[in-house]
Structure formats: structure tokens, C-alpha cells
Amino acid sequence: MELPYKKMEWVEACSDPTPSYFEEHFANASLPALIHNVANHWPAIAKWNPEFFSKRYPDLTVTVTRFRKSEVKKMKLADFFAYMATTKDENPFYLSEWEFEQECPELMDDYVVPSYFHNWIDKIDKSQRPIWNWFYIGPAGTGSPMHVDVMASSAWNAVITGQKLWVFFPIDQLEFIYNGQINAFKPDFDAFPLLKNARPYYCVQNPGDIVFTPSMWWHQVYNAEDTISITGNFLNHTNVKDVESFMTRNNLSQELSVLRLLKKSFLVS
Numbered sequence: 001m002e003l004p005y006k007k008m009e010w011v012e013a014c015s016d017p018t019p020s021y022f023e024e025h026f027a028n029a030s031l032p033a034l035i036h037n038v039a040n041h042w043p044a045i046a047k048w049n050p051e052f053f054s055k056r057y058p059d060l061t062v063t064v065t066r067f068r069k070s071e072v073k074k075m076k077l078a079d080f081f082a083y084m085a086t087t088k089d090e091n092p093f094y095l096s097e098w099e100f101e102q103e104c105p106e107l108m109d110d111y112v113v114p115s116y117f118h119n120w121i122d123k124i125d126k127s128q129r130p131i132w133n134w135f136y137i138g139p140a141g142t143g144s145p146m147h148v149d150v151m152a153s154s155a156w157n158a159v160i161t162g163q164k165l166w167v168f169f170p171i172d173q174l175e176f177i178y179n180g181q182i183n184a185f186k187p188d189f190d191a192f193p194l195l196k197n198a199r200p201y202y203c204v205q206n207p208g209d210i211v212f213t214p215s216m217w218w219h220q221v222y223n224a225e226d227t228i229s230i231t232g233n234f235l236n237h238t239n240v241k242d243v244e245s246f247m248t249r250n251n252l253s254q255e256l257s258v259l260r261l262l263k264k265s266f267l268v269s
């Protein structure tokens with residue numbers, strides 16, 4: 001896809017980084033990454049496809065939405081995959097943020113999260129912790145509007161089948177994106193003139209690629225093909241400051257007390 005920005009940066013790519021390389025170059029530097037040669041070794045790559053999901057969980061009810069939740073409805077999973085294979089909708093339904101862990105916990109055996117995405121949240125008892133793992137599954141033309149991730153956490157996303165395009169805006173370009181009202185893939189420079197000054201980061205993610213989203217970076221995602229992908233958000237020493245200030249700003253006192261316990265157990269002070 002051609003994007004009409006005067007200047008763009010490519011998201012830096014790497015192949016199966018060591019934890020120290022990943023931390024230094026991406027997590028601590030707060031830069032997005034396109035990581036090759038990790039998720040392509042997951043069992044999920046050979047297993048997760050429309051046939052697998054349709055046969056294994058045909059009657060599971062999921063919630064699907066059009067862009068910016070302009071329409072929301074429930075569907076059976078097998079019916080959604082049948083829709084995905086045939087739709088010509090201009091603004092198709094997307095199965096985004098599907099919380100699969102409770103209904104399909106066995107799917108968690110099909111992937112291995114690299115150690116550099118270590119998640120403090122995993123220390124909290126399953127019944128208490130927030131669900132921060134989701135599938136994003138949809139036909140070509142679906143995607144997620146501009147957003148920052150939950151509670152200023154960071155995220156990894158792996159494409160299993162299909163292709164995603166990503167546009168990222170670093171924190172020092174906030175003034176150009178009008179609080180996320182813009183559509184980064186169809187920028188309207190008349191309605192949002194400052195957007196002309198933006199210099200977004202861009203990448204194309206293919207099957208087996210992982211994209212790392214640093215905390216606080218605004219981003220928008222577009223599925224250029226029918227796509228099955230999975231995301232995990234995480235909190236650890238690399239983003240705890242951002243998460244803590246988010247919680248403080250939003251008066252999340254309960255969450256803050258959990259965060260402080262986690263800090264105590266993970267950070268040697």
C-alpha cells in the first residue's frame with residue numbers, strides 16, 4: 001500500500017534476537033521491531049488455519065465488529081470463517097480482541113512466548129489477573145483504528161496466516177495525530193493539517209513475523225490479506241514506569257497496589 005506521507009521510517013527488523021539485544025535496541029530504546037525467525041517455529045504455524053478453527057470450535061460464539069465498532073454482532077466461529085472466505089464487504093466484520101484463554105486454553109500450547117516478552121502479570125493467580133492475550137482474525141480490509149495499548153503496556157503480535165501493515169507514531173509526534181482521530185492509512189490532510197508533518201514508522205508483517213509495540217506508541221493496523229494473528233500485552237521492568245504513571249493519572253488505586261507488589265517481587269531495589 002502506498003502511503004502519502006512525505007517521510008516515513010521503516011520499523012527496524014531483526015532475526016531471532018538475544019534477550020539483551022532485544023532489550024537494548026528495542027524495549028529500553030522504546031522503538032518498535034519487526035522480528036523474524038521466532039514465531040515461524042511455533043506449532044501454531046502448521047496448525048492454525050480456518051479449517052482447524054472451524055472444525056475444532058464450530059459452535060463457539062464470538063463477537064465481531066466493523067471498523068471503529070460501527071456495528072457489533074455475535075456469530076458462531078465456523079460461520080465467521082465462512083464469512084471471511086467469501087465476503088466482499090468494503091468494511092468487513094473483524095474478530096478482534098477474542099479472549100480465547102478460558103474457552104480454548106489448549107491453544108496456549110501451540111506457541112512459545114520469547115523470554116524477552118516476560119510478563120509480570122503471569123505471576124498473579126489466573127482467576128485474578130486481567131486477560132491480555134487475544135486473537136485478531138479477519139478478512140482483508142479489516143484492522144484496528146489508531147490506539148495505544150491497554151494501560152500503557154507493551155505488546156507482541158504474531159501473524160500466523162495473512163499479512164498486516166502497521167503504522168506507528170512515536171510519543172514526540174502526538175501533536176500531529178489529533179488524539180488518534182486520524183485514519184493513518186487514509187490520512188485526511190485537510191481535516192487534520194498537522195498530520196502533514198508526521199514521520200510515521202511503517203512495516204509489513206508476514207506469517208511467522210512478530211511485531212513489537214513499545215508502550216505509549218500510537219499505532220494503527222490493517223490486514224492486507226485474510227489474517228489470523230495473536231497478541232500478548234505485557235508489563236515488566238522495561239515499561240513499568242509508563243504503566244505506573246498511567247495508573248496514577250487515572251486513579252486506578254487497586255491496580256496500583258497490585259503493581260507495587262509486583263515491583264517488590266521483581267525489582268531488586
Ligand SMILES: O=C(O)CCC(=O)C(=O)O
Pocket residue numbers: 096136143144149155156157164213219221222229231232
Ligand atoms: O491486529 C490488530 O488489529 C491490532 C493488533 C494490535 O494493535 C496490537 O497487537 O497491539
Ligand SMILES: [Fe+2]
Pocket residue numbers: 147148149155213219
Ligand atoms: Fe495495539
